[in-house]
Amino acid sequence: MDLTRRDFIKTAAINSALAAATVLFPGVTFAAWKESGASFGSIQWKKTPCRFCGTGCGLLVGVSGDRAVAVKGDPNCSVNKGLCCVKGYHSVQALYGKDRLTKAKVKKNGKMVEVPISEALDLIAQKMKETIKKHGKDSVSIYGSGQWTIPDGYVASKLFKGCIGTNNVEANARLCMASAVVGFMTTFGLDEPMGCYEDIDHADVFITWGNNMAEMHPVLFSRMVANRKRRKNVQIIDFATRSTRSSLASDKSILFKPQTDLAVANAICYEIIRNNWVNWDFVKNHVSFHKGKTNIGYGTEDHFKFKDKLEKVDWNAYKEFLKDYTPEKVEKISGVSAADIKYLASLYGDPTKKVTSFWCMGMNQHTRGTWINNLVYNIHLLVGKISSPGNSPFSLTGQPSACGTVREVGTLTHKLPKGVVANKAHRELAAKIWDVPVSNIDPKPTYHTVEMFRALDRGDIRFMWIQVTNPMVTMPKLKRYRDGMKKDDRFIVVSDVYPTPTTDVADVILPAAMWIEREGFFGNSERRTQHWEQILPPQGDAMCDTWQIIEVARRMGYEKQFPWSRETYIEDIWNEYTRFHEGAKHGMAPYKILKQRSGVQWPFVDGKETKWRFNAKYDPAAKGKGFDFYGKPDHRARILLRPYEPAAESPDSEYNFWLNTGRVLEHWHTGSMTRRVPILNSAMPSAFVEIHPDDAAALGVVNGNQVKISSRRGSIVMDAVINGRGNPPRGMVFVPFFDEKYLINEVTLDAFCPMSKQPDYKKCAVKVERV
Amino acid sequence: MPIFSYLATPNDGQKNDLLRDLNNLEYCEAMPAENEELIILVTETTDPDEEKVLQKQLKELVSLQHLSMTYGHADQADHN
Secondary structure, eight states, X not given: OOOOHHXXXXXXXXXXXXXXXXXXXXXXXXXXXXXXXXXXXXXXXXXXXXXXXXXXXXXXXXEETTEEEEEEEOTTOTTTTTOOOHHHHTGGGGGGOTTOOOSEEEEETTEEEEEOHHHHHHHXXXXXXXXXXXXXXXXEEEEEOTTSOHHHHHHHHIIXXXXXXOOOEEEGGGGTXXXXXXXXXXXXXXXXXXXXXXXXXXXXXEXXXXXXXXHHSHHHHHHHHHHHHHHSOOEEEEEESSBOHHHHHSSEEEEOOTTTHHHHHHHHHHHHHHTTOOOHHHHHHHEEEEEOOOSOXXXXXXXXXXXXXXXXXXXXXXXHHHGGXXXXXXXXXXXXXXXXXXXXXXXXXXXXXXXXXXXXXXXXXXXXXHHHHHHHHHHHHHTTOOSBTTBEEEEOOSSTTIIIIIIIIIOSTTBOSSSBTTOHHHHHHHHHHHTSOGGGSOSSOOOOHHHHHHHHHHTSOOEEEEESOOHHHHSSSHHHHHHHHTSTTOEEEEEESSOOTTGGGOSEEEEBOOGGGSOEEEEOTTSEEEEEOOOSOOSTTOBOHHHHHXXXXXXXXXXXXXXXXXXXXXXXXXXHHGGGGOSTTTOOOOHHHHHHSSOEESSOBTTBOOSSTTBTTTOTTOOSSSBOOTTSTTSOEXXXXXXXXXXXXXXXXXSOEEEEEEOOTTOOTTOTTGGGSHHHHHHSOSOOEEEOHXXXXXXXXXXXXXXXXXXXXXXXXXXXXXXXXXXXXXXXXXXXXXXXXXXXXXXSOOOBOTTTOOBOOSOXXXXXXXX | OOEEEEEEEEXXXXXXXXXXXXXXXXXXXXXXXXXXXXXXXXXXXXXXXXXXXXXHHHHTOTTEEEEEEEEEEOOSSOOO
């Protein structure tokens, strides 16, 4: 018996109430709700990770016939324990927007016309071959996403790096977590967090650094709040540049001036040392000290190059370096009172408290993103609060497989599934597994994301295939890159599920099978690999992104490297891919186990998951009895001397406001999917600009007035919100980027961290005028 | 087939009383929040007359401070 209409409506009623409760009461949990399958007829419930953020909540999708009709949290998934956020509860409705792309389209005589998908795939392969022949292998590129499944990214890397021989492989995760990666690599020598979400159940203090978790990671925020309620002694400190829902639900909110988190982090370390809160045993045995280059630039010019050079220093040099960061001096830079800086230091320094720091885009989208990651690690290393339950510096990701696909598969220009292209042994391993000559793999990286789009504009790249992302909304300084894509002799392929501003500039559009319409794997923020089976048939001619790439690869003559059958290709790819990660440091669970469980954390060794890395008590790769930072040759984590340096562009007499951009609870990234979900779209129908009440009064602006926001790059006009959900301090405005009607990235600056190459979407100078 | 969902707020200290009262009413399913003074209520009556009776019963609950509707459906044509 299929699900009745009545059951469907009842499910919608429950989901709406849950969603409303989540919005009104951040952190509310309803785990006691009965497992309600029996009351809804013969729905089949299938497990899958949610696809709408990096948390990796387990969902159970209710299927009736060929249609997904309901969602509930997966009680067997340790990430969310049965809870979902408003996006998760409504996630399956994103499959059924009226304008789903179900047919391939090709531009003919200036117009997009529907064609059989085989014709579109033929054209893509032909164009790639022609472009390579005419302009060389580095004239073709692929740009993917942290929403790529692991097989998507793996076959993209194999085709472009292994077969074609170009390192023109990048992903939008460069825009969201590259600074976290370089932060991990420079401090620990290995990527991804050492801890896990279970830290939430052990920590006494949570300090969120520029991280509005109540809206961006609501389920994890709920777990924090639930712990505070249950254990009574738990504190949540919000350290941010703007007041948000997270600030309201925290025990204390501390605001700092943009970019000055660098100075505050150093001041916290100064205070820890001054008060002798240093964990000397830990520091002496597990830490080394290094300094790198300073005044490192901002990358706003084409062909910008930077390479850091580290120099080993000693404890005294570190102490000397910190003298510039007394709380009193930093108060003047940051606007954070010396008392609050000392308070933060006391929380980290108290040996009786377990401390977890969380961060995401606020620290990563930062022209010194790598540095601020290093500096927060410095704090945890100084007090030895790391790699043990509740003591965790924890970099959250924004996308469901930024870790699993982009970081672990290595879909960035310099990366391979194991290691980097510059390393001969890593190239040899890749060539062996991929069955290609090692000479195919170019040892030199080409373009990071911003430079890749610049290369497309310049004409160094002529062909770009974009999958599962929407760069014509998300690229900073957007006009330049949109104009570049529109140039006559560029060829743009876009694989997506809905029309977007990016499909608007495409020469070929491939309809993609969305999420549970194909089999896949994601990897979340806590090293958890999550498998789902194909639950629904794809709509129309929609095709899995992995299979699209396989089809094109075969048309280009790489049948030998892409031999798999349509029935088993995802399992076959997993088995091939995991050969890269064999061993105690990164062993991955077998396919069979991933199919059974709601996610498995790596390293997976001898049938056991690893919750905390670098601690021999939990990590099979760690030697000895205590901590072992085996990512570095000396087995020591690094405290890095990173100074405060100002932002690339700061307010001045003409452009006198900071512009901060970000996300909202209801919408996923550019809104291309969540704006098709009626209840989410109704809850948050349009973007807006948040203005401080005093600034609004000075401008003569009241709620709903239109204002013009202008920078040196461009301008937009939109409605003002005063005392809304978020509230920026005086001199700052905030605009979310989910709404393609208001392209805030026309205004932003394409400055990036010289080490991670991740752009800073949180800081540029604008002027604000009433229209 | 009127189906509604609500956020139900109890009077001070009466969450458990409200939960019991709601579960004792016909056509009601109640789900308490674990960590807030809040209950989700889903009602499912078979026709508008029953719905009116239920609405009256809800208004008379002394443990209930207020109800906020989050979803409403009152299509009488559906008999599935």
